Amino acid sequence: MTSNDRYRPGYHFTPPAGWMNDPNGLIQWHGRYHMFYQHNPHEARWGFIHWGHAVSNDLIRWTDLPIALAPEPGSPRGDGCWSGVAVDDHGIPTLVYTEVRNGVQLPYIATGSDDLVTWRKHPRNPVIPGPPEGLEVSGFRDHCVWREGDEWRQIIGSGIVGQGGACFLYRGRSLLEWEYLGLLCVGSVGENDEMWECPDFFASGGRHVLVLSPLPLNQAVYLVGRYQANRFTPEVHGTVDGSADFYAPQSFVDQQGRRIMVGWLREARSETAQLNAGWSGAMSLPRLITLRADGRLRMTPAPEVETLRSAHITHAPHDLAPDTVAALDELHGDMIEIATTIDPGTARRVGITLLASPNREEETRVIYERLPGRLLIDRTRSGSGSSDSPSVALSLDPGEMLDLRIFVDRSIVEVFANGHACLTARVYPTRSDSDGVALFAENGIAHLISFDAWLLSAVMKRS
Numbered sequence: 001m002t003s004n005d006r007y008r009p010g011y012h013f014t015p016p017a018g019w020m021n022d023p024n025g026l027i028q029w030h031g032r033y034h035m036f037y038q039h040n041p042h043e044a045r046w047g048f049i050h051w052g053h054a055v056s057n058d059l060i061r062w063t064d065l066p067i068a069l070a071p072e073p074g075s076p077r078g079d080g081c082w083s084g085v086a087v088d089d090h091g092i093p094t095l096v097y098t099e100v101r102n103g104v105q106l107p108y109i110a111t112g113s114d115d116l117v118t119w120r121k122h123p124r125n126p127v128i129p130g131p132p133e134g135l136e137v138s139g140f141r142d143h144c145v146w147r148e149g150d151e152w153r154q155i156i157g158s159g160i161v162g163q164g165g166a167c168f169l170y171r172g173r174s175l176l177e178w179e180y181l182g183l184l185c186v187g188s189v190g191e192n193d194e195m196w197e198c199p200d201f202f203a204s205g206g207r208h209v210l211v212l213s214p215l216p217l218n219q220a221v222y223l224v225g226r227y228q229a230n231r232f233t234p235e236v237h238g239t240v241d242g243s244a245d246f247y248a249p250q251s252f253v254d255q256q257g258r259r260i261m262v263g264w265l266r267e268a269r270s271e272t273a274q275l276n277a278g279w280s281g282a283m284s285l286p287r288l289i290t291l292r293a294d295g296r297l298r299m300t301p302a303p304e305v306e307t308l309r310s311a312h313i314t315h316a317p318h319d320l321a322p323d324t325v326a327a328l329d330e331l332h333g334d335m336i337e338i339a340t341t342i343d344p345g346t347a348r349r350v351g352i353t354l355l356a357s358p359n360r361e362e363e364t365r366v367i368y369e370r371l372p373g374r375l376l377i378d379r380t381r382s383g384s385g386s387s388d389s390p391s392v393a394l395s396l397d398p399g400e401m402l403d404l405r406i407f408v409d410r411s412i413v414e415v416f417a418n419g420h421a422c423l424t425a426r427v428y429p430t431r432s433d434s435d436g437v438a439l440f441a442e443n444g445i446a447h448l449i450s451f452d453a454w455l456l457s458a459v460m461k462r463s
């Protein structure tokens with residue numbers, strides 16, 4: 001069971017047991033961070049969805065709390081308490097979420113005790129009777145709720161047959177009474193979008209950002225644009241994370257005014273392996289989100305992550321010779337952080353090998369490829385689990401260095417590149433000696449400008 005599963009992350013949040021998907025209800029309440037999540041406590045497979053709950057003082061060290069919301073007794077596997085948010089309703093903590101009963105998705109609210117531990121579904125649920133009339137919709141679920149003047153606004157994720165994904169916009173004088181205002185946005189961001197899951201909408205840098213998890217793309221994207229007269233007009237389209245292993249992110253603003261995003265890192269191993277392990281799913285590191293002048297999102301790990309650092313290993317600047325792999329003999333581990341700056345020089349590809357066995361029969365490679373300008377995680381030899389290689393666009397301007405922050409956490413490799421490109425992959429090395437690190441350059445010479453690494457501490461005390 002879970003106790004001897006070498007793939008259980010040490011500092012990324014995981015459920016105590018069973019299944020976890022989307023982060024929900026992220027909020028800082030009386031100074032403490034609360035995270036709820038889609039959870040099946042019975043087994044490591046989606047179904048009978050509850051809201052799990054954990055609390056933290058620093059976004060990193062989490063303590064489990066009792067389950068917050070449960071499906072109705074005896075309900076079928078597909079019913080349950082699906083994704084939503086937490087808001088402060090004039091001092092009353094309130095969850096706005098999708099309750100699924102007999103397969104029907106409807107907006108519900110639940111009010112909480114002041115410690116956020118006990119929740120009561122409101123007797124006047126559902127608070128909206130169904131999707132807007134006269135439309136053929138695929139799905140009516142997942143919520144983003146905010147204050148506008150002295151009213152509430154809410155969007156609900158959906159799709160309209162023939163038109164693409166959609167967000168329905170509502171206004172509320174209270175969280176119980178909602179009036180439909182129209183479509184905030186509709187269309188296709190991936191290809192032939194059928195449904196936009198988990199919309200997250202917020203103002204940043206004088207513009208608005210709409211984060212979506214479109215189906216069938218199954219990957220988180222963002223749109224940046226203008227929000228006027230109840231419509232959102234996208235101007236810029238970006239990728240939240242280049243990998244489908246990162247999905248359904250949600251963000252919130254903490255008491256320091258920082259916008260913090262967390263995404264679900266789903267497993268990339270078989271359902272049987274997940275069931276045997278007894279747990280499934282992790283959360284990404286908390287990411288700070290701001291808008292750059294060029295309209296792209298700046299995404300960086302929250303500085304609290306640095307409190308995990310222990311032993312520090314550095315490397316002096318040196319050349320990375322063409323077509324050689326230079327092992328870093330003093331750096332081994334499956335819970336490490338690397339911060340490095342590399343001048344790609346004339347190399348066609350440059351990168352870092354992680355979780356490598358001594359002769360690199362097994363390895364996971366983080367690679368920057370000059371042409372077509374992308375970052376990829378090559379997991380063709382990572383071990384068991386998926387062997388495809390997720391990638392994200394990354395073009396360096398002339399003279400610009402490659403700037404990488406890499407977090408390895410047993411079965412997770414999470415990469416932040418140049419402050420705006422993120423790429424995460426789940427990997428499952430099979431050998432006990434797959435813990436090496438190396439640098440390499442291909443088809444040309446590159447230059448290591450700086451290299452710092454830290455061994456990181458395990459803080460998820462999971463048995």
Ligand code: DQQ
Pocket residue numbers: 021022038049082083098141142197198247248
């Ligand atoms: N997960 C939830 C839905 C959401 C989906 C159900 C995204 O509310 O649309 O567990 O992963």
